[in-house]
Amino acid sequence: MATPFREWPWFLQALFYLGLTIVLVLAGLFVPGLPLSSVRTDLQAAQDQLKPLETEVGNLRVYKQRRSELQSEMDALQKQLATLQTIVPEEKEADQFILMVQRAAITGGVSIRSLTSMPVVQKQYYYELPFTIEADGPYYSVLDFFARMGHLSRIINVGDLKLASTKSGAGKFRMAPGTSVTGTFTITTFFTNGGQPPAAAPAGAQAKK
Missing domain, CATH: 1.20.5 (Single alpha-helices involved in coiled-coils or other helix-helix interfaces)
Incomplete structure (x- = not known):
């Protein structure tokens, strides 16, 4: 069981x-x-x-x-x-550029006697905006002026430089004391123009000091 x-x-x-x-x-x-x-x-x-x-x-x-x-x-x-x-701005901005150059000259102790815009030159990807300048001042001040232009916000090329001593009687303006160099040169800056065709810059823009 x-x-x-x-x-x-x-x-x-x-x-x-x-x-x-x-x-x-x-x-x-x-x-x-x-x-x-x-x-x-x-x-x-x-x-x-x-x-x-x-x-x-x-x-x-x-x-x-x-x-x-x-x-x-x-x-x-x-x-x-x-x-x-x-x-390298899109537009010429010529007025602003001229003011920058004039300030650099004043700061460096250089007198710009004339600043004339030249025709715009068209390149493949950009445009050249040249100016001819006549200026005078102490030798080292002129060197300082060129150095200051090299530090501006826009690219600047300097060419056709022709300098002469004021002792040779080359100057045609009343010069400030200490002025030893006078001459002419070309400065060129650049812009892209935003894809628009280039237009010739007005000739004969003068700036006197």
Whole structure:
């Protein structure tokens, strides 16, 4: 005759309950329709949805970092463009240029007797805006004037330089004390003109001091 369950040794009862628990858990996980099985299915589905989202988030982080890098590059290029537009502007801006040259002369102690604009010269990618200048002053002041023009915001080329000593009587203006050099030269600056055809600069612009 079979021994009643209650009379089983305690360790056999413990093993029985343990085995029963394992069976119930496995049944709950794998038998369709049971609560644990539904939770397991939902968990797996959530994990499957999470993986592509994690991948997408990782890609977005890369794009965000790349966007910051591109923005920094664009800012640097904008600054370079602004600098280039100052050095070689789109328009002639002849009046502003003449004022810059006159200030450099006054600061350097040089007298500009005449400043005459010449016809604009068209090149492939830019335009040349030349001026002829007649000036006089102390020798070292004239040198300082040329140095100051080299530090102006716009590019300036100096050519056709003809200097003479005032002792030779070459000067035709009343000169300031200490003046030792007089002469003429050409200065040329540049502009891009914004894609418009060049127009001849008005001749005979005079500036006297």
